[in-house]
Amino acid sequence: MKLTTKGRYAVSALLDLAEQGEGAVVCLNDIASRQAISLSYLEQLFSKMKKSGIVSSRRGIQGGYQFVKTADQISVFEVIQAVEGSLSATQCDGLANCKSGSQCNAHDLWHGLSEQIEHYLTQIKLSSLVQSEVQQIQIKPSPHFS
Numbered sequence: 247m248k249l250t251t252k253g254r255y256a257v258s259a260l261l262d263l264a265e266q267g268e269g270a271v272v273c274l275n276d277i278a279s280r281q282a283i284s285l286s287y288l289e290q291l292f293s294k295m296k297k298s299g300i301v302s303s304r305r306g307i308q309g310g311y312q313f314v315k316t317a318d319q320i321s322v323f324e325v326i327q328a329v330e331g332s333l334s335a336t337q338c339d340g341l342a343n344c345k346s347g348s349q350c351n352a353h354d355l356w357h358g359l360s361e362q363i364e365h366y367l368t369q370i371k372l373s374s375l376v377q378s379e380v381q382q383i384q385i386k387p388s389p390h391f392s
C-alpha cells in the first residue's frame with residue numbers, strides 16, 4: 247500500500263483546519279507551526295487537495311485555506327487519495343501487470359487487502375477524528391503465535 251508521510255501530514259493538517267471550526271480560513275503558517283510540518287511541504291499538499299476539491303484558498307491578509315465541504319463529508323481515504331494518488335497494496339496498482347505483464351502469485355491477497363483498507367478509510371470522516379470517535383479495531387492474536 248502506498249501510504250507515505252504525504253498522507254499522514256495531509257490528514258494531520260486537515261484535522262488542524264477542522265479543529266479551527268466550520269468555515270474557518272486558516273493560513274498554512276499557523277498549521278505548519280502547530281503541526282511541526284514544513285511550510286513548503288504543506289504548500290505542496292494543499293495544492294493537491296485544492297485540485298481534488300477538498301479545500302479552497304483565499305488570498306490577502308485574511309487569506310488561507312478552508313474546506314470546500316464539511317468535515318463530515320470528507321473521508322480519510324479521499325484525503326490520502328488526493329495527495330498519494332491511487333492506493334494499492336500491489337506493485338501493479340491492481341492491473342495485474344506486476345510480473346512482466348502477468349499477475350503475481352500473491353495478487354489476490356494484496357488486491358483484497360487494498361479493498362479492505364479503502365473501505366475502512368472511506369468510513370472514517372474527518373469530523374469523527376476531530377471528535378475522537380474512531381473505534382479502534384481489536385485484532386485478536388492468532389493461536390499460532392501465542
